[in-house]
Amino acid sequence: MRNRLVILFTLIAMVASNTSEAKSVIRRAPINRADVLILGGTIVTMDASRQVIENGGIAVKDGRILAIGPRSQIESRYTARRRIIATGKLITPGLINGHSHIPMVLFRGLADDLDLQEWLTKYIFPAEAKNVTEEFVRVGTRLGLAEMIRGGTTTYCDMYYFEDAIADETSKAGVRGVLGETVIDFPVADNKTNAEAMAYVEKFVARWKDHDLIVAAIAPHAPYTVSEEHLKAVRAFSDRTGVPIVTHVSETKRELDDSLRDKKASPVAYLDRIGFLNERVIIAHMVWPEGNDLNILSQRRVGVVHNPQSNMKLAAGVAPVPKMITSGVLVGLGTDGAASNNDLNMWEEMDTVAKLHKVFTGDPKVISAQQAFELATIRGAQALHLEDEIGSLEKGKRADLLMIERDALNQIPLYNIYSDLVYATKASDVESVMINGRMVMQNRRLLTLNEVTIKRDARVFREKIIKSLNSSK
Numbered sequence: 001m002r003n004r005l006v007i008l009f010t011l012i013a014m015v016a017s018n019t020s021e022a023k024s025v026i027r028r029a030p031i032n033r034a035d036v037l038i039l040g041g042t043i044v045t046m047d048a049s050r051q052v053i054e055n056g057g058i059a060v061k062d063g064r065i066l067a068i069g070p071r072s073q074i075e076s077r078y079t080a081r082r083r084i085i086a087t088g089k090l091i092t093p094g095l096i097n098g099h100s101h102i103p104m105v106l107f108r109g110l111a112d113d114l115d116l117q118e119w120l121t122k123y124i125f126p127a128e129a130k131n132v133t134e135e136f137v138r139v140g141t142r143l144g145l146a147e148m149i150r151g152g153t154t155t156y157c158d159m160y161y162f163e164d165a166i167a168d169e170t171s172k173a174g175v176r177g178v179l180g181e182t183v184i185d186f187p188v189a190d191n192k193t194n195a196e197a198m199a200y201v202e203k204f205v206a207r208w209k210d211h212d213l214i215v216a217a218i219a220p221h222a223p224y225t226v227s228e229e230h231l232k233a234v235r236a237f238s239d240r241t242g243v244p245i246v247t248h249v250s251e252t253k254r255e256l257d258d259s260l261r262d263k264k265a266s267p268v269a270y271l272d273r274i275g276f277l278n279e280r281v282i283i284a285h286m287v288w289p290e291g292n293d294l295n296i297l298s299q300r301r302v303g304v305v306h307n308p309q310s311n312m313k314l315a316a317g318v319a320p321v322p323k324m325i326t327s328g329v330l331v332g333l334g335t336d337g338a339a340s341n342n343d344l345n346m347w348e349e350m351d352t353v354a355k356l357h358k359v360f361t362g363d364p365k366v367i368s369a370q371q372a373f374e375l376a377t378i379r380g381a382q383a384l385h386l387e388d389e390i391g392s393l394e395k396g397k398r399a400d401l402l403m404i405e406r407d408a409l410n411q412i413p414l415y416n417i418y419s420d421l422v423y424a425t426k427a428s429d430v431e432s433v434m435i436n437g438r439m440v441m442q443n444r445r446l447l448t449l450n451e452v453t454i455k456r457d458a459r460v461f462r463e464k465i466i467k468s469l470n471s472s473k
Helices: 002-016 020-028 071-077 102-107 116-131 134-150 163-173 194-207 228-241 253-262 267-273 293-300 308-313 321-326 346-361 369-375 378-383 417-424 451-471
Strands: 032-039 042-044 056-061 064-070 078-085 089-093 095-100 153-160 176-183 214-220 245-249 281-285 303-306 330-333 401-405 430-435 438-442
Touching: 032 064, 032 071, 042 056, 042 417, 056 071, 056 078, 064 071, 071 078, 089 417, 095 281, 095 303, 095 330, 095 346, 095 378, 102 116, 102 134, 102 153, 102 451, 116 451, 134 153, 134 163, 134 438, 134 451, 153 163, 153 245, 153 430, 163 176, 163 194, 163 214, 176 194, 176 245, 194 214, 194 228, 214 228, 228 245, 245 267, 253 267, 267 293, 293 321, 303 321, 303 378, 308 346, 321 330, 321 346, 330 346, 330 369, 330 378, 346 369, 346 417, 369 378, 369 417
Parallel strands: 032 078, 042 089, 095 153, 153 176, 176 214, 214 245, 245 281, 281 303, 303 330
Antiparallel strands: 032 056, 056 064, 089 401, 401 430, 430 438
16 A cells, blocks of 8 residues: 555656656657547558558548557547447448449430440430430439449549539539540530530639549540540640540440541550540540550550449440559549449449459459459549549548448358458448548438438439430330
Protein backbone atom coordinates (compact mmCIF):
# COMPACT_ATOMS: atom_id res chain seq x y z
CA MET A 1 0.00 0.00 0.00
CA ARG A 2 2.77 2.39 0.91
CA ASN A 3 4.58 1.68 -2.41
CA ARG A 4 1.42 2.49 -4.36
CA LEU A 5 1.02 5.80 -2.53
CA VAL A 6 4.63 6.71 -3.24
CA ILE A 7 4.11 6.04 -6.97
CA LEU A 8 0.88 8.04 -7.02
CA PHE A 9 2.39 11.06 -5.27
CA THR A 10 5.42 10.92 -7.58
CA LEU A 11 3.20 11.06 -10.69
CA ILE A 12 1.18 13.95 -9.23
CA ALA A 13 4.38 15.81 -8.50
CA MET A 14 5.62 15.27 -12.07
CA VAL A 15 2.44 16.71 -13.57
CA ALA A 16 2.31 19.59 -11.06
CA SER A 17 5.88 20.58 -11.74
CA ASN A 18 5.31 20.38 -15.51
CA THR A 19 8.42 18.23 -15.90
CA SER A 20 9.90 17.37 -19.31
CA GLU A 21 9.05 13.70 -18.70
CA ALA A 22 5.35 14.51 -18.36
CA LYS A 23 5.47 16.69 -21.46
CA SER A 24 7.00 13.88 -23.52
CA VAL A 25 4.26 11.47 -22.44
CA ILE A 26 1.62 13.97 -23.57
CA ARG A 27 3.41 14.61 -26.88
CA ARG A 28 3.56 10.90 -27.66
CA ALA A 29 -0.22 10.53 -27.52
CA PRO A 30 -1.83 13.46 -29.36
CA ILE A 31 -5.57 13.34 -29.97
CA ASN A 32 -6.56 14.58 -33.42
CA ARG A 33 -10.10 15.42 -34.44
CA ALA A 34 -11.71 13.67 -37.40
CA ASP A 35 -15.22 13.88 -38.83
CA VAL A 36 -15.86 10.13 -38.75
CA LEU A 37 -14.13 7.08 -37.30
CA ILE A 38 -14.79 3.67 -38.85
CA LEU A 39 -13.70 1.05 -36.34
CA GLY A 40 -13.42 -2.72 -36.59
CA GLY A 41 -13.80 -4.96 -39.60
CA THR A 42 -11.26 -6.20 -42.11
CA ILE A 43 -9.91 -3.47 -44.40
CA VAL A 44 -8.91 -4.49 -47.94
CA THR A 45 -6.79 -1.46 -48.81
CA MET A 46 -5.75 -2.19 -52.44
CA ASP A 47 -2.64 -0.09 -51.78
CA ALA A 48 0.67 -0.85 -53.50
CA SER A 49 1.40 -3.75 -51.13
CA ARG A 50 -2.25 -4.95 -51.19
CA GLN A 51 -2.29 -4.68 -47.40
CA VAL A 52 -5.22 -6.26 -45.55
CA ILE A 53 -5.79 -4.94 -42.01
CA GLU A 54 -7.68 -7.14 -39.58
CA ASN A 55 -9.66 -5.24 -36.93
CA GLY A 56 -8.77 -2.00 -38.63
CA GLY A 57 -9.72 1.63 -38.30
CA ILE A 58 -10.12 4.60 -40.61
CA ALA A 59 -10.26 8.28 -39.66
CA VAL A 60 -12.03 10.52 -42.17
CA LYS A 61 -11.89 14.31 -42.35
CA ASP A 62 -13.05 16.77 -45.03
CA GLY A 63 -13.93 13.95 -47.40
CA ARG A 64 -10.50 12.31 -47.27
CA ILE A 65 -8.81 9.52 -45.35
CA LEU A 66 -6.92 11.17 -42.51
CA ALA A 67 -5.41 7.93 -41.21
CA ILE A 68 -5.76 4.17 -41.64
CA GLY A 69 -4.34 1.35 -39.56
CA PRO A 70 -5.12 -1.05 -36.72
CA ARG A 71 -8.21 -0.09 -34.74
CA SER A 72 -6.27 0.38 -31.51
CA GLN A 73 -3.95 2.86 -33.19
CA ILE A 74 -6.77 4.89 -34.78
CA GLU A 75 -8.86 4.93 -31.59
CA SER A 76 -5.92 6.08 -29.47
CA ARG A 77 -4.94 8.95 -31.79
CA TYR A 78 -8.23 10.24 -33.19
CA THR A 79 -11.59 11.34 -31.90
CA ALA A 80 -14.77 12.14 -33.83
CA ARG A 81 -18.35 13.02 -33.10
CA ARG A 82 -19.44 10.10 -35.31
CA ARG A 83 -18.17 6.56 -34.82
CA ILE A 84 -19.20 3.72 -37.11
CA ILE A 85 -18.59 0.25 -35.72
CA ALA A 86 -17.83 -2.13 -38.60
CA THR A 87 -17.00 -5.26 -36.60
CA GLY A 88 -17.62 -8.35 -38.71
CA LYS A 89 -17.63 -6.41 -41.99
CA LEU A 90 -15.28 -6.20 -44.97
CA ILE A 91 -14.26 -2.64 -45.79
CA THR A 92 -13.10 -2.12 -49.37
CA PRO A 93 -12.54 0.77 -51.77
CA GLY A 94 -15.66 1.81 -53.64
CA LEU A 95 -16.12 0.10 -57.00
CA ILE A 96 -15.39 2.01 -60.22
CA ASN A 97 -17.68 1.53 -63.21
CA GLY A 98 -15.47 2.72 -66.04
CA HIS A 99 -18.09 2.91 -68.80
CA SER A 100 -21.81 3.57 -68.82
CA HIS A 101 -24.66 5.44 -70.45
CA ILE A 102 -26.60 5.84 -67.24
CA PRO A 103 -30.01 7.12 -68.44
CA MET A 104 -30.28 4.08 -70.72
CA VAL A 105 -31.54 2.08 -67.74
CA LEU A 106 -34.92 3.30 -69.02
CA PHE A 107 -34.33 1.19 -72.16
CA ARG A 108 -33.42 -1.92 -70.14
CA GLY A 109 -34.82 -4.98 -71.94
CA LEU A 110 -36.24 -2.92 -74.83
CA ALA A 111 -34.27 -4.84 -77.47
CA ASP A 112 -32.15 -7.92 -76.82
CA ASP A 113 -30.38 -10.74 -78.66
CA LEU A 114 -29.24 -8.60 -81.63
CA ASP A 115 -25.90 -7.60 -83.09
CA LEU A 116 -24.62 -4.10 -82.33
CA GLN A 117 -25.52 -2.35 -85.60
CA GLU A 118 -29.05 -3.76 -85.78
CA TRP A 119 -29.58 -3.07 -82.06
CA LEU A 120 -28.43 0.54 -82.48
CA THR A 121 -29.97 1.50 -85.81
CA LYS A 122 -33.32 -0.30 -85.63
CA TYR A 123 -34.13 0.05 -81.94
CA ILE A 124 -31.96 2.28 -79.76
CA PHE A 125 -31.44 5.30 -82.04
CA PRO A 126 -35.19 5.44 -82.94
CA ALA A 127 -36.20 5.05 -79.29
CA GLU A 128 -33.78 7.80 -78.29
CA ALA A 129 -35.03 10.12 -81.04
CA LYS A 130 -38.60 9.83 -79.77
CA ASN A 131 -37.99 9.83 -76.01
CA VAL A 132 -34.74 11.40 -74.84
CA THR A 133 -35.35 14.74 -73.18
CA GLU A 134 -33.77 16.37 -70.15
CA GLU A 135 -36.57 14.94 -68.00
CA PHE A 136 -35.89 11.43 -69.40
CA VAL A 137 -32.20 11.84 -68.60
CA ARG A 138 -32.84 12.98 -65.03
CA VAL A 139 -35.29 10.16 -64.28
CA GLY A 140 -32.98 7.54 -65.80
CA THR A 141 -29.94 8.93 -64.01
CA ARG A 142 -31.65 8.75 -60.61
CA LEU A 143 -32.67 5.15 -61.29
CA GLY A 144 -29.14 4.23 -62.37
CA LEU A 145 -27.54 6.01 -59.43
CA ALA A 146 -29.75 4.16 -56.96
CA GLU A 147 -28.84 0.85 -58.57
CA MET A 148 -25.13 1.65 -58.52
CA ILE A 149 -25.10 2.83 -54.92
CA ARG A 150 -26.90 -0.33 -53.83
CA GLY A 151 -24.21 -2.35 -55.59
CA GLY A 152 -21.28 -0.42 -54.13
CA THR A 153 -20.26 1.66 -57.15
CA THR A 154 -18.90 4.98 -55.92
CA THR A 155 -17.42 6.32 -59.18
CA TYR A 156 -18.66 5.91 -62.74
CA CYS A 157 -17.62 7.17 -66.16
CA ASP A 158 -20.48 8.16 -68.44
CA MET A 159 -21.24 9.24 -71.99
CA TYR A 160 -24.68 10.49 -72.97
CA TYR A 161 -26.82 13.52 -73.83
CA PHE A 162 -27.80 16.35 -71.48
CA GLU A 163 -24.73 15.42 -69.45
CA ASP A 164 -25.04 18.63 -67.45
CA ALA A 165 -28.32 17.28 -66.04
CA ILE A 166 -26.62 13.96 -65.32
CA ALA A 167 -23.90 15.84 -63.42
CA ASP A 168 -26.53 17.74 -61.46
CA GLU A 169 -28.34 14.55 -60.40
CA THR A 170 -25.05 12.79 -59.66
CA SER A 171 -23.79 15.56 -57.39
CA LYS A 172 -27.12 15.69 -55.54
CA ALA A 173 -26.90 11.95 -54.92
CA GLY A 174 -23.33 12.34 -53.64
CA VAL A 175 -21.79 10.03 -56.26
CA ARG A 176 -18.49 10.60 -58.06
CA GLY A 177 -18.55 10.78 -61.85
CA VAL A 178 -16.37 11.35 -64.89
CA LEU A 179 -19.16 12.57 -67.13
CA GLY A 180 -18.73 13.06 -70.87
CA GLU A 181 -21.07 15.11 -73.05
CA THR A 182 -21.55 13.33 -76.38
CA VAL A 183 -20.23 14.83 -79.59
CA ILE A 184 -21.50 13.05 -82.71
CA ASP A 185 -21.88 14.02 -86.38
CA PHE A 186 -25.66 13.81 -86.66
CA PRO A 187 -28.51 15.53 -84.83
CA VAL A 188 -29.24 14.11 -81.35
CA ALA A 189 -31.51 14.92 -78.46
CA ASP A 190 -29.66 17.86 -76.95
CA ASN A 191 -27.56 19.29 -79.80
CA LYS A 192 -28.35 19.25 -83.51
CA THR A 193 -24.95 20.36 -84.84
CA ASN A 194 -21.30 20.06 -83.93
CA ALA A 195 -21.19 23.78 -83.17
CA GLU A 196 -24.06 23.40 -80.70
CA ALA A 197 -22.39 20.41 -79.06
CA MET A 198 -19.06 22.20 -78.62
CA ALA A 199 -20.79 25.26 -77.17
CA TYR A 200 -22.69 23.01 -74.75
CA VAL A 201 -19.46 21.31 -73.65
CA GLU A 202 -17.80 24.67 -73.09
CA LYS A 203 -20.51 25.72 -70.62
CA PHE A 204 -20.70 22.25 -69.07
CA VAL A 205 -16.97 22.14 -68.31
CA ALA A 206 -16.96 25.67 -66.90
CA ARG A 207 -19.87 24.92 -64.57
CA TRP A 208 -18.29 21.86 -62.95
CA LYS A 209 -14.67 22.99 -62.83
CA ASP A 210 -12.92 21.94 -59.57
CA HIS A 211 -16.01 20.20 -58.18
CA ASP A 212 -15.36 17.62 -55.43
CA LEU A 213 -17.38 14.90 -57.18
CA ILE A 214 -17.84 15.77 -60.84
CA VAL A 215 -15.14 15.60 -63.50
CA ALA A 216 -16.63 17.08 -66.67
CA ALA A 217 -15.42 15.44 -69.90
CA ILE A 218 -15.96 15.61 -73.65
CA ALA A 219 -17.15 12.42 -75.35
CA PRO A 220 -16.81 12.02 -79.13
CA HIS A 221 -18.92 8.93 -79.77
CA ALA A 222 -16.48 6.93 -81.96
CA PRO A 223 -14.00 7.35 -84.83
CA TYR A 224 -16.70 6.17 -87.27
CA THR A 225 -19.35 8.69 -86.12
CA VAL A 226 -17.12 11.76 -85.68
CA SER A 227 -15.07 13.25 -88.51
CA GLU A 228 -11.31 13.73 -88.38
CA GLU A 229 -11.78 17.49 -88.25
CA HIS A 230 -14.11 17.24 -85.29
CA LEU A 231 -11.90 14.69 -83.49
CA LYS A 232 -8.98 17.11 -83.79
CA ALA A 233 -11.18 19.88 -82.40
CA VAL A 234 -12.05 17.63 -79.43
CA ARG A 235 -8.35 17.04 -78.74
CA ALA A 236 -7.68 20.79 -78.97
CA PHE A 237 -10.52 21.47 -76.52
CA SER A 238 -9.10 18.89 -74.09
CA ASP A 239 -5.62 20.43 -74.42
CA ARG A 240 -7.00 23.87 -73.64
CA THR A 241 -9.22 22.88 -70.71
CA GLY A 242 -7.44 19.81 -69.34
CA VAL A 243 -10.62 17.69 -69.37
CA PRO A 244 -10.70 13.96 -70.14
CA ILE A 245 -11.87 12.55 -73.48
CA VAL A 246 -14.26 9.57 -73.38
CA THR A 247 -14.94 7.52 -76.51
CA HIS A 248 -15.68 4.07 -78.00
CA VAL A 249 -12.93 2.32 -79.98
CA SER A 250 -12.70 -1.07 -81.76
CA GLU A 251 -15.88 -2.50 -80.32
CA THR A 252 -16.68 -4.81 -83.26
CA LYS A 253 -14.90 -6.66 -86.05
CA ARG A 254 -16.92 -4.66 -88.57
CA GLU A 255 -15.58 -1.41 -87.11
CA LEU A 256 -12.02 -2.70 -87.47
CA ASP A 257 -12.57 -3.92 -91.04
CA ASP A 258 -14.22 -0.68 -92.13
CA SER A 259 -11.37 1.35 -90.64
CA LEU A 260 -8.71 -0.79 -92.35
CA ARG A 261 -10.57 -0.35 -95.66
CA ASP A 262 -11.41 3.36 -95.41
CA LYS A 263 -8.52 4.77 -93.37
CA LYS A 264 -5.86 2.18 -94.13
CA ALA A 265 -5.30 1.79 -90.40
CA SER A 266 -6.94 0.29 -87.32
CA PRO A 267 -9.07 2.68 -85.25
CA VAL A 268 -6.23 3.03 -82.72
CA ALA A 269 -3.56 3.60 -85.36
CA TYR A 270 -5.83 6.13 -87.09
CA LEU A 271 -6.45 8.06 -83.85
CA ASP A 272 -2.74 8.05 -83.13
CA ARG A 273 -1.97 9.22 -86.65
CA ILE A 274 -4.19 12.30 -86.27
CA GLY A 275 -2.68 13.14 -82.84
CA PHE A 276 -5.77 12.28 -80.83
CA LEU A 277 -4.38 9.89 -78.19
CA ASN A 278 -2.78 10.94 -74.90
CA GLU A 279 -2.96 10.40 -71.14
CA ARG A 280 -6.35 12.14 -70.86
CA VAL A 281 -8.13 9.72 -73.21
CA ILE A 282 -10.43 6.95 -71.90
CA ILE A 283 -11.65 4.42 -74.45
CA ALA A 284 -14.33 1.79 -74.01
CA HIS A 285 -14.26 -1.78 -75.36
CA MET A 286 -11.02 -2.25 -77.40
CA VAL A 287 -12.19 -5.73 -78.37
CA TRP A 288 -10.30 -5.87 -81.68
CA PRO A 289 -6.72 -4.55 -81.38
CA GLU A 290 -4.61 -4.88 -84.50
CA GLY A 291 -0.86 -4.84 -85.05
CA ASN A 292 0.87 -2.40 -82.70
CA ASP A 293 -2.34 -1.10 -81.09
CA LEU A 294 -1.63 -2.25 -77.54
CA ASN A 295 1.86 -0.78 -77.54
CA ILE A 296 0.45 2.53 -78.77
CA LEU A 297 -2.14 2.55 -76.00
CA SER A 298 0.50 1.73 -73.40
CA GLN A 299 2.94 4.37 -74.64
CA ARG A 300 0.27 7.07 -74.82
CA ARG A 301 -1.06 6.10 -71.34
CA VAL A 302 -4.59 5.75 -72.69
CA GLY A 303 -7.14 4.27 -70.29
CA VAL A 304 -9.08 1.26 -71.61
CA VAL A 305 -12.35 0.02 -70.11
CA HIS A 306 -13.34 -3.61 -70.62
CA ASN A 307 -17.08 -4.38 -70.71
CA PRO A 308 -17.26 -8.18 -70.69
CA GLN A 309 -21.01 -8.74 -70.26
CA SER A 310 -22.09 -6.16 -72.83
CA ASN A 311 -19.53 -7.46 -75.34
CA MET A 312 -20.72 -11.02 -74.76
CA LYS A 313 -24.40 -10.13 -75.10
CA LEU A 314 -23.87 -8.27 -78.39
CA ALA A 315 -21.41 -10.96 -79.58
CA ALA A 316 -18.86 -8.21 -80.15
CA GLY A 317 -15.99 -10.47 -79.12
CA VAL A 318 -13.56 -10.87 -76.23
CA ALA A 319 -11.03 -8.11 -75.58
CA PRO A 320 -7.52 -9.52 -74.91
CA VAL A 321 -7.35 -8.21 -71.35
CA PRO A 322 -4.57 -10.55 -70.13
CA LYS A 323 -2.38 -9.31 -72.99
CA MET A 324 -3.34 -5.71 -72.24
CA ILE A 325 -2.19 -6.12 -68.64
CA THR A 326 1.14 -7.66 -69.62
CA SER A 327 1.59 -4.91 -72.24
CA GLY A 328 1.24 -2.23 -69.58
CA VAL A 329 -2.09 -0.88 -70.81
CA LEU A 330 -4.17 0.89 -68.14
CA VAL A 331 -7.24 -1.34 -67.95
CA GLY A 332 -10.43 -0.94 -65.95
CA LEU A 333 -13.84 -2.57 -65.90
CA GLY A 334 -17.30 -1.31 -66.81
CA THR A 335 -20.89 -2.37 -67.35
CA ASP A 336 -21.73 -0.31 -70.45
CA GLY A 337 -25.31 0.93 -70.56
CA ALA A 338 -28.09 -1.16 -69.07
CA ALA A 339 -29.77 -1.38 -72.49
CA SER A 340 -27.00 -3.78 -73.54
CA ASN A 341 -26.08 -5.51 -70.29
CA ASN A 342 -28.84 -5.31 -68.68
CA ASP A 343 -27.74 -3.99 -65.29
CA LEU A 344 -25.11 -1.83 -63.60
CA ASN A 345 -23.76 -4.56 -61.33
CA MET A 346 -19.97 -4.46 -60.98
CA TRP A 347 -19.89 -7.67 -58.91
CA GLU A 348 -21.20 -9.56 -61.93
CA GLU A 349 -18.60 -7.90 -64.15
CA MET A 350 -15.79 -8.97 -61.81
CA ASP A 351 -17.03 -12.56 -61.72
CA THR A 352 -17.43 -12.55 -65.50
CA VAL A 353 -14.07 -11.01 -66.35
CA ALA A 354 -12.22 -13.70 -64.40
CA LYS A 355 -14.19 -16.64 -65.81
CA LEU A 356 -14.52 -15.40 -69.39
CA HIS A 357 -10.80 -15.05 -69.93
CA LYS A 358 -10.05 -18.41 -68.35
CA VAL A 359 -12.32 -20.23 -70.77
CA PHE A 360 -11.37 -18.05 -73.75
CA THR A 361 -7.62 -18.60 -73.28
CA GLY A 362 -7.88 -22.15 -71.93
CA ASP A 363 -5.78 -21.07 -68.96
CA PRO A 364 -7.40 -21.13 -65.50
CA LYS A 365 -4.60 -18.96 -64.11
CA VAL A 366 -5.31 -15.80 -66.14
CA ILE A 367 -7.21 -12.95 -64.46
CA SER A 368 -6.97 -14.16 -60.88
CA ALA A 369 -9.60 -13.12 -58.35
CA GLN A 370 -7.23 -10.47 -57.03
CA GLN A 371 -6.66 -9.08 -60.53
CA ALA A 372 -10.41 -9.00 -61.17
CA PHE A 373 -10.92 -6.98 -57.99
CA GLU A 374 -8.06 -4.68 -59.03
CA LEU A 375 -9.84 -4.00 -62.33
CA ALA A 376 -12.85 -2.70 -60.40
CA THR A 377 -10.81 -0.64 -57.95
CA ILE A 378 -7.20 0.55 -58.29
CA ARG A 379 -6.72 -0.45 -61.95
CA GLY A 380 -10.08 1.12 -62.74
CA ALA A 381 -8.88 4.34 -61.12
CA GLN A 382 -5.74 4.23 -63.28
CA ALA A 383 -7.83 3.78 -66.43
CA LEU A 384 -9.78 6.94 -65.51
CA HIS A 385 -6.51 8.73 -64.63
CA LEU A 386 -7.75 9.21 -61.05
CA GLU A 387 -5.43 6.84 -59.17
CA ASP A 388 -4.10 9.67 -57.00
CA GLU A 389 -7.61 10.28 -55.67
CA ILE A 390 -9.50 6.98 -55.60
CA GLY A 391 -9.19 3.22 -56.11
CA SER A 392 -7.53 2.30 -52.81
CA LEU A 393 -7.87 3.11 -49.13
CA GLU A 394 -4.80 5.17 -48.26
CA LYS A 395 -4.02 8.30 -46.28
CA GLY A 396 -4.85 11.40 -48.30
CA LYS A 397 -7.17 9.73 -50.79
CA ARG A 398 -10.88 10.36 -51.07
CA ALA A 399 -12.96 8.49 -48.51
CA ASP A 400 -14.89 6.33 -51.00
CA LEU A 401 -15.53 2.95 -49.39
CA LEU A 402 -17.92 0.06 -48.85
CA MET A 403 -18.90 -2.01 -45.84
CA ILE A 404 -19.82 -5.52 -46.93
CA GLU A 405 -21.79 -8.08 -44.96
CA ARG A 406 -19.79 -11.19 -44.08
CA ASP A 407 -22.60 -13.13 -42.43
CA ALA A 408 -24.66 -13.90 -45.54
CA LEU A 409 -25.01 -17.59 -46.43
CA ASN A 410 -23.03 -17.09 -49.65
CA GLN A 411 -20.15 -15.57 -47.65
CA ILE A 412 -19.58 -18.60 -45.39
CA PRO A 413 -16.98 -19.99 -44.92
CA LEU A 414 -14.32 -17.46 -45.93
CA TYR A 415 -10.83 -18.69 -46.79
CA ASN A 416 -9.52 -16.12 -49.27
CA ILE A 417 -10.78 -12.54 -49.28
CA TYR A 418 -10.30 -11.88 -53.01
CA SER A 419 -11.90 -15.18 -53.97
CA ASP A 420 -14.85 -14.35 -51.74
CA LEU A 421 -15.20 -10.82 -53.13
CA VAL A 422 -15.08 -11.83 -56.79
CA TYR A 423 -16.71 -15.25 -56.91
CA ALA A 424 -19.20 -15.17 -54.03
CA THR A 425 -20.14 -11.59 -53.11
CA LYS A 426 -23.40 -10.18 -54.49
CA ALA A 427 -24.57 -6.58 -54.81
CA SER A 428 -27.09 -7.32 -52.05
CA ASP A 429 -24.20 -7.98 -49.63
CA VAL A 430 -23.18 -4.31 -49.70
CA GLU A 431 -24.47 -2.89 -46.43
CA SER A 432 -23.19 0.70 -46.36
CA VAL A 433 -21.52 3.09 -48.82
CA MET A 434 -19.45 6.22 -48.15
CA ILE A 435 -18.45 8.63 -50.92
CA ASN A 436 -16.21 11.61 -50.28
CA GLY A 437 -16.64 11.06 -46.53
CA ARG A 438 -20.45 11.15 -46.74
CA MET A 439 -22.69 8.15 -46.11
CA VAL A 440 -24.97 7.67 -49.12
CA MET A 441 -26.28 4.29 -47.98
CA GLN A 442 -26.32 2.87 -44.45
CA ASN A 443 -27.68 -0.49 -43.38
CA ARG A 444 -29.02 -0.88 -46.96
CA ARG A 445 -31.08 2.31 -46.73
CA LEU A 446 -30.45 4.93 -49.42
CA LEU A 447 -29.79 8.29 -47.77
CA THR A 448 -29.55 10.65 -50.75
CA LEU A 449 -32.20 9.25 -53.11
CA ASN A 450 -35.92 8.49 -52.74
CA GLU A 451 -36.36 4.93 -53.97
CA VAL A 452 -40.17 5.06 -54.05
CA THR A 453 -40.24 8.18 -56.23
CA ILE A 454 -37.49 6.84 -58.50
CA LYS A 455 -39.42 3.63 -59.23
CA ARG A 456 -42.67 5.51 -59.86
CA ASP A 457 -41.09 7.97 -62.29
CA ALA A 458 -39.28 5.20 -64.20
CA ARG A 459 -42.51 3.25 -64.68
CA VAL A 460 -44.20 6.35 -66.11
CA PHE A 461 -41.47 6.53 -68.75
CA ARG A 462 -41.94 2.87 -69.58
CA GLU A 463 -45.48 3.63 -70.72
CA LYS A 464 -44.30 6.66 -72.74
CA ILE A 465 -41.61 4.62 -74.50
CA ILE A 466 -44.03 1.81 -75.40
CA LYS A 467 -46.53 4.31 -76.87
CA SER A 468 -43.84 6.12 -78.86
CA LEU A 469 -42.61 2.90 -80.48
CA ASN A 470 -46.11 1.63 -81.22
CA SER A 471 -47.03 4.91 -82.91
CA SER A 472 -44.15 4.51 -85.37
CA LYS A 473 -45.29 1.11 -86.63
